Amino acid sequence: MSDRIFGVIGLLLSVFYIWAALIIEESFLSDAVGPKAFPIIIACVLGLASAVIALRPDPEPVWPSLARLAEILAAVVVMFLYAMLLPELGFVFATMLAATYLSWRLGSTIVGSVLTGVGTSVGIYVIFHLVLGLSLARGPFGF
Numbered sequence: 001m002s003d004r005i006f007g008v009i010g011l012l013l014s015v016f017y018i019w020a021a022l023i024i025e026e027s028f029l030s031d032a033v034g035p036k037a038f039p040i041i042i043a044c045v046l047g048l049a050s051a052v053i054a055l056r057p058d059p060e061p062v063w064p065s066l067a068r069l070a071e072i073l074a075a076v077v078v079m080f081l082y083a084m085l086l087p088e089l090g091f092v093f094a095t096m097l098a099a100t101y102l103s104w105r106l107g108s109t110i111v112g113s114v115l116t117g118v119g120t121s122v123g124i125y126v127i128f129h130l131v132l133g134l135s136l137a138r139g140p141f142g143f
Contacts, residue, residue, distance in 0.1 A: 007054025014047035090139015
């Protein structure tokens with residue numbers, strides 16, 4: 001039953017998304033495709049996926065235990081803290097802390113988690129900031 005409810009909500013969301021895309025005002029300087037095409041494509045994919053979920057639901061789900069739900073909640077809290085601390089700590093340190101914790105909770109050892117966190121943050125920094133020239137949050141040390 002929960003899959004059908006989820007599928008119907010997804011269908012309603014896709015209809016709303018198409019309606020919202022259709023009321024976008026176009027500028028006289030728009031390209032041939034226009035600003036409406038991409039949101040409509042996303043809404044169609046969402047609608048098709050939701051229809052499949054609503055018409056062919058899985059058997060009733062087995063919900064995780066309370067301890068597992070607490071771990072999921074902790075991961076959500078880490079992501080909120082990441083967003084809040086990003087301007088204060090900077091991209092490299094905030095990403096390193098978040099990636100370290102999340103990889104540890106996914107089953108890595110402490111040393112492996114730290115190496116994953118450092119590698120992830122430095123790797124993304126190098127690719128996005130140094131190679132692509134995108135601006136990332138600067139921390140107290142300037143990176």
